[in-house]
Amino acid sequence: MTPTGHLDTEACYRAVQSRDRRFDGVFYTAVRTTGIYCRPSCPARTPAERNVTFHATAASAHAAGYRACRRCLPDATPGSPEWDVAADVAGRAMRLIADGLVDREGVEGLARRVGYTPRHLGRLLTQELGATPLSLARARRAQSARVLIETTDLPLTDVAFAAGFASVRQFNETLREIYAASPSELRGTRAAGSSGGAIAMRLPVRTPFAGRRLLDFLAFHLVPGVEVAAPGWYARTLDLPHGPGTVRLELADIPAGPGTASVRAEFWLHDLRDTAAAGERVRRLLDADCDPRAVDEHLGADPVLGDLVRATPGLRVPGQVDGDETAVRTVIGQQVSVTGARTVAGRLVAAHGRPVDSPVAGLTHLFPDAATLAGVDPETLPMPRARGRALVGLASALADGSVVLDRGPDRDDVRRSLMDLPGIGAWTADYVAMRALGHPDAFLPTDLAVRRVLADLGGSVDTERWRPWRSYALMHLWNPLMPDTPAPKET
Incomplete structure (x- = not known):
């Protein structure tokens, strides 16, 4: 069945009969006799097949005159993978x-x-x-x-x-x-409140959820001034449509269970109108709409990847809160170590980022926006001249709309636009597709770390059998190389 287009009625009803939580957020069940719609796993008595219709979105059920079930809260689910x-x-x-x-x-x-x-x-x-x-x-x-x-x-x-x-x-x-x-x-029915001016949310994710390894990845790549991390949590500044913000996430492993769980997030926002945008962008960062069971079943059966997948079930592809930032950071990281890229990015932030006040210690700036970087002299950037020119050229294309990384345009069109820019090659374009555009099937066959791990495993870079989840295969290959999140430095 698919969440868009035509739903398979018989398959949907079988999922409802079994209360299969894997389909929560993929479709919704509307019951004519009660006038409500539910998620497939709703614990209420299963309605007769003749009394139900299925909808690809909650909005479709609303348009048909149904109201949300107050028992299963059908809209509080991840989106469709x-x-x-x-x-x-x-x-x-x-x-x-x-x-x-x-x-x-x-x-x-x-x-x-x-x-x-x-x-x-x-x-x-x-x-x-x-x-x-x-x-x-x-x-x-x-x-x-x-x-x-x-x-x-x-x-x-x-x-x-x-x-x-x-x-x-x-x-x-x-x-x-x-x-x-x-x-x-x-x-009157709420379960929790907020404190200290923060807006607390619980962002739904499907289980299993490898939260600690997601945290390790984010901490390994963090940019000083924009991001901070310590065991159990990660925080960063947000450049939102109406002003700056801050988010702090509690990231822990959530084992396979009956379905969806949640990640606790606290937001501090300059303008409350940015609440929905902030929540959605952090969901992208968490890869919240992933169906880890489908991914793990497919990749876990592979003779090369199987042991890696079983060792870290629910591994996510880290997304982004700003596509432009991800692209710029990717260019900075071309042909240098992660540590070197962090240092250069930190200098860029200190020189060109916008200072902000944040309740989280260590968060001092927003990442420089594309328009600001487009006006920088490449000769003044702390990197080789060719890469500096590539970075400013990319920033100019982002600023004038020649390249758009908000997940609206077609992925293939975006990749071609990136590849047309001087200094942007396949590795950079595919990495941006994976993280900025949320592409689940990107791969980096020329990546030296990938080649080394594959050689150790006795595999090859012929990865067609891993489709459509090659981005997750890539994360499993990188995962053994990722250090644990370091403890915070004493001040």
């Missing part, structure tokens, strides 16, 4: 809607980003996802509002505007329609 695999127009549009693009730029802005007219995009999303762009954006606002209501002490008026609603009246009406409860009633 198939959007990353297919990377079709519907999936790309969903990523941008989740980032709040429709709220900021309207349907016209969304259509422009994915290369369609607003009318054609509306027809396509209705056909593929069962809802219009406006309906999908409305569902996102409702889910964001519920999270803020249940996990923070923000006044409800602030919640309304933080979630992207145009008015308190619209906020109240939408939540009553979708959750059959007023905002005040939802707040």
